[in-house]
Amino acid sequence: MATLVARLSASLCLVSLVLASVPNPRTIDSDLTVLTHNDLYGNSSHRQASAIVVSKRQSHSAAASSCAALGESLWSNEQHLQELGFLEYLRYDSKTQSQDHYWVAGTAHTKCSAITARGRTQQLPCDTPLPALCQNSAALSSLESTDTSSKWQTAVTTGNATVIGYRDKHSFRFQGIQYATIPSRFSHSVYLPPAGSNISALSYGPQCIQGSCSSGTASCSEDCLYLNIWTPVLPSGKSSKTTKKAVLVWIHGGGFVSGSGSDTTFDGGAMASRGDVVLVTINYRLGNLGFLALEGTSLTGNYGLKDQNTALEWLRAHIGAFGGDKDRITVFGQSAGAASVRALLASPEARDKFAGAITQSTPQGLNYVSTFSKYLTITEATNRTKSLLDETGCASNNSATVLTCLQAVDPLNLTTGTVASYPVVDNKFLTTSSLPLGPTAPKLNIPLLSGIMHDDGSPFTSYPSTANITAVLLSQNLPSFIANSPLFPLPSAPNTTESIFNLTSRVATDAMFRCLAQSTAATAAKNSVFKNTYAYEFDRAFQLLSYSPNPPACEAPRTPEHPFGDPSLPYYKCHSGELYYVFGTLVREGARIRDDDDIRFSQYVLDSWTSFARTGSPTPDPRLLEARGFTNTSALVRAAGTWAPVEERGNGKELRVLNIGARSEGWREVEQCEALGFGLDYYDV
Template sequence: MKMLLVLVLFAVGLNSGSAAKLGVVQTEGGRVEGKSHRMGLMRSVDVFKGIPFADVPGKWEKPKPHPGWSGVLKATTYRERCLQVTLLQTKTQGSEDCLYLNIFVPQGRKLSTNLPVMVYLFGGAFLLGASNDVAILGDSLYDGKEMADRGGVIIVTVNYRVGTLGFLSTGDTRMPGNYGLWDQHFAISWVRRNIHSFGGNPDNITIFGQSAGAASVSYQMVSPYSSGLFRRAITQCGVSLSPWALQKNPMALTKKIARKVGCSRTNEDDMLACLKISDPVGLTMAGKIDSHLRGRLFCPGVVMDLLELSPVVDGDFIPDHPSKLFQNTAQFDYMAGVNSMDGHIFAGVDVPSINRLKANTTTEDVRGLLAGLTKEKGTAAISSAYGVYSAHWGSAPDPSVVKKTVADMETDFLFLVPTQIALQLHANNTSGARTYSYLFNMKTRIPGFPSWVGAEHAEDLQYLFGKPFATPLVYFPRHRDLSGYMIAYWTNFARTGDPNTGDSRVPAPWPAFTKYHRPYLTINHKISKSSVSYDLRSTYVDYWTTTYSTLPSVKTQDLD
């Protein structure tokens, strides 16, 4: 009897000590109700899935406010992704009714108030992806519960239009493009207006993203429309200066899409009128990566050329080349970095021999890749770049050294160098805001890759979103260490603008990147004071930013 009484009292105590819940929340469009997920003793996360931040968008139109709803919206299931091709590009998935966001709010014994807010923009080459992409053992890769709970921040993940419907452009006012960027802007603006009702601080919003999502964050930073909208930004493996992140000849691509859907016309306005009434599914399929190019496996440097749909200089949201707009970033604290092998997956497509144990990668392969990457500068660039990248080989280089060099070339060109330029431009322009640089180099967990492969593109995300805690059976303690470190640095930065200072302890101090000093933190499971180094790959950064950039450009044929 006594034991039963103890158990009852314990149960009552547990119940009365459970975490607070938001319940029904009033937003500008109407009331919403999410679901509370228990995370530990007196800790939970309120999750709201599928809240509309805009109305169903018109084709190639800016987003418009949602008309609202009556009653209580049950925000308990993710909404469809924006219409896009599938990963194998054989069909489409998603809907035009897709402008929804998801909110993860950590709770303790009392309702949370004034929390920092982190808005995540997904990657996917501006072609595919969603706010709830890639389920890992049940939960989306971008599920924000662990990060919210462990970092004491509100996480918001948002959908935006991708592919043809998100980024097709004529390069002028008829179809200016950047619809996906406008969607992101609209979502961030909605968060600023409404997050107070969820316990967030509208004056402390950080936007962060990976790959095309990181380039999107970078575009939001440089846009004049973002002044005062958020406070900090984090780009992971991509910036607006990445060579794949800007359409150079939008009208030529629009004409190519028009041909594919039967809208080819001599008169451009007739062509556009035809496109406007074309089936969205057909238009989306027309924007897929060209299979006849993919079948060539691969003309060197072609991977980059295949990523055609991306933002444009539209004279409005992006009024000039992004490199000329960094004065607009001076107000934001900025953290940026890359993964040590960001380019490996792309290099393996361009030069397949690098991943074959018994195949050698020849000097012709290396020169061929450089020819593809540097074609806008002509043959002079091939020799000069080859000289820089082969300088450490010696007379009889180990085959694995040559293969790793190929991956390094593509990492530098597509990700690392543009990120270093963006960091420098931010540090040069800032007045009071801080800048931080990192290199993520946790060894790959992908089986079958050669031993020299470091951190693959997108491998940082599983740690940042706390998967080693959410699904502990498929990770080791070292992975949980790394996950804890990343969540601490990222959420401290969101809270204070300094990754070292906040509610979470960090393993080592991370010095700021400045106009004249360029420290960076190497991020893996063994972070210590010796993880701080200076001038990341400066030989190669200097080559691309000075020697290469001063070489004369050659005339190239238009797409059309």
Template sequence: MIWPVYKSGQNSLQCHTCSHYLMMMVMLGVFISVALVLGTANAASLGSVYTEGGMVQGKSRSVGLFRHVDVFKGIPFAAQPGRLAKPVPHPGWDGVLKAYEYANRCMQLNILGKEVLGSEDCLYLNIWVPHGSSVSTNLPVMVFIYGGGFLMGGGMGANFLNNYLYDGQEIADRGNVIVVTFNYRVGALGFLSTGDADAPGNYGLWDQHAAIAWVHRNIRAFGGNPANITLFGESAGGASVNFQILSPKNKGLVRRAISQSGVALCPWAINRNPRQSAEKIAKKVGCPTDSKMVACLKMTDPKIVTLAGNVELSTSASDPIVHKLDLSPVIDGDFVPGEPDTLFQNAADIDYIAGVNDMDGHLFATVDIPSINNALVSTPVADVRALSNSLSDARGQDAGAATYQEYTVNWGSNPSDQDIKKTIVEIETDYIFLVPTQTALYLHTDHAKSARTYSYLFTEPSRMPIFPLWMGADHAEDLQFVFGKPFETPLGYFPRHRDVSKYMIAYWSNFAQTGDPNKGESSVPVAWPEFAGTGHKYLDIHNSMNKNSVKQMLRTRKVYYWTTVFASYPSVQKS
């Protein structure tokens, strides 16, 4: 637009044109302001929603012009559970439940293992529902299961300045999916088992199942499609996702699943001697270890029982922390009817993504060998040998020597301190996460009927400034990107981090919509091929993805070593 210029003696039309244009601009500004106000005031929203327990009312958040997310927090999906018992249905409520605040976490130890947090009344869930100019219907549903070693965690996640890690808003809005998070019992109250009918265990898994079943029964009222539910979870949550699709109890409830850094085959995911763990807790709290043990534990203060289930953090290369995580699921003949590797036929029609972070074992290696992160302190070769022996102890000393040889074969005669430290991280990453995950992918593909299988490796370098320069992605570092934190708190991240987050939300939500991470409402940087077929392809996820991000045969030699060579050594009976 060229502004007309008024000159003395000319017809006043030109100046009138100025005034007319100014008036148009003012009216346009008013129109935009009114539209913004109306977009907020009259935004699409569910209002009160009818569920099987009664009416619930959430809050509506504006996330952009004519884009809102309805948020419901603290909806009960089961009653307060009995001690060491399966969850039971909630009796319901009168009136309208104001679902505005997160409920208590389930009873658990704090991060230091010294204090007890949370409540036994904890089986609640949270829902995020995105809307455009009209109320959403028939949306895909993504149900998240948190990690924490089966010892801690909550459906809201860690909190910093009221910014909760597992806030589902960014995934819901950017992926156009409903997001659900929930609490489940952890620690002694969630996983203590006597290995028999007295206390069969797996209460936390039953809680997860109860939440999934509640979502299946009720999510249509929130605009969700109960026939299109995707589970996703990280660490113990990733293993839980795997348990849920392997269990016959969820038949018909789950369409797809994503396991991040954890599967049911991980060495920490099954407790093979639950009676011993239960007796150790009973002795700590002064209960007998005979037939009266469970009755005594049920009458003991739950905080004392929870505290007795703490993990001893005095670890070393010869006594690694992975061997101390014994409050975990058990093969109960019910929810987990057999060895996990024999149950993959139950997931034959469930699409599956599984992957790990390239240095997932770093967190565990740091606990076992603190010098890993200290550039001023060398890590002795003896620590590599001790770690190899301790992780191989189920197969004996010869297996330990073979593990050491496998991981040091390329060292040469004089390995650098960096070589030694990286090797320790590699051993723990492979043993604790990567090899079990690859094994699960092979099993899922082998048993698949209609199901598709996808593999990934997350390699975005750690943002922790105290870590060595050679660090890749540590355990749990993928979560901030999946939950869109670089968008929610932009000042804490660089543009490249928003790229990673955009990619992950796109792949994850497309997969939830269609079963194919490449097809859906979101564009992706490169096509992610299926795992099945030649090469067993996987996607390398980081901030600068292109066609070279599609790779194949992820650490095949190490997978072969652990699943074939190592497994060929005879098992050693422990006293």
């Protein structure tokens, strides 16, 4: 027994030593901020300077000790003489230290070196209480190399828990934090507060069970409710002057049957550092495990949506410890993620938990995409999925027997065959058949940013196998009247196959994305549903390396002058073609930059999205852009002018067209949408 006690005591001492060696803003007694320029060029950037701001006012020697506690030394501005402009943000971001100095390396007798936000060095008495700049020698994480060793680890205290993450050149990173438990399969998730003195957040948690998982795959689990946080600042929790950052919460797409918050496309380091926001990605249950509803049983669906709601509860309770402002949370998502955001806006349980919303390429309108925004009743859902009971051998007249049987089925067997993939009206989380937008809709005092890709529907059609246009339309479940409609003429192309594909792509985009996206924005503005509504359409795209449907339709044509593609030539701007731009991950994901505008456009898009999160407007503050040295975005914003919200009566400039030369114009394909039955007034009921 004595031996056991001794071992336990030794183990506890070891844990204490480990925790003591991991720097924590509370133990350092100071807010910590990673400050860098981040032009999205990654390691090929000419601006490599990165510093950690220690905000506590202290003597030069104490500041050096704080840097040492981080495993760093005081910042040496001599190494970065050509890059000092990035310090200007210290003046913009501080209300109380606009003319302050910061300790840096260098001493001489009784004087020590300090630097201003304008990059001017001055010798001051070494006992002067000043904030400090420490070196940040951590490498930029990448797909090929991520260093989570103890040298770079940083701890955060929230409640009674200590969460250990790490930093790289651009941000503090916390990956794989469990936010909820699932008491049993087909039960609603339960908020799980962090507990324990040594919670590791150094790697992603498992993704939720989906079709791509295989038996024994460690990265897949039913116990999958994890989130990831990237932040530029960690507060000490002791200063009321700490400025909390706006928070962006990403909900991934994947048709409600696939995807995860650990997809590196959505790495949040660029948005956090360049956009000065806290970025969060989450997992939520998918397919039958997340959305199965069966009438006459206790299965009411919407489990995945409730997971998202639970994640918001966790963030409202704990994001402050990671530098985020719980009252400035913007939820955003693409495809099924956008449909999730729409459902959260529709839910009386969820809509008060966030302060802004961005919906990218919400599927809505024709065919199967209708269920993403027009919710089925449980009876309708049951009619679509009841064959699952025969497939699993769980058919029974006893609802308890059905539940017990389904809970015992191998989870991978629930990802094939009949799969539920849609929200339902459960009369609790969702009480209406769609997001109310008409005259009697609840007024949501938050801004909305919403839009599509120019050819969003292109991946949902295919190259024809016949020249019979009517037959092609029918085979792809598109309205056959289009074959003889002057509103949809067959475009000219080198061959009939390309012409018909161009036509079906246009129709699919209108009927499954564009028309009802425009109706959503126009109706919301008309009825003042949101504080402001902003609408966009991307006319430039960079298709994901992992998803290029109907190749090479969604890729810019390659030429001798542009071996990786010439974006100035015609190509389809397809579904998911904005994601690298929004997250600033072109270089990180290994994409080959096609021309000088790819990175410039990504800078502009990322700066617009994060501006919306910070201020409710997608037009970045010119003073902020100047302070950050974001000259490319400054030039594009000046050329494009202010991105105005959609007006109640419309002014012919409702839509922001996003390209390297952004502009505003009227709604697109208005007559075509009317002919399809999805006119601007579709949601005005």
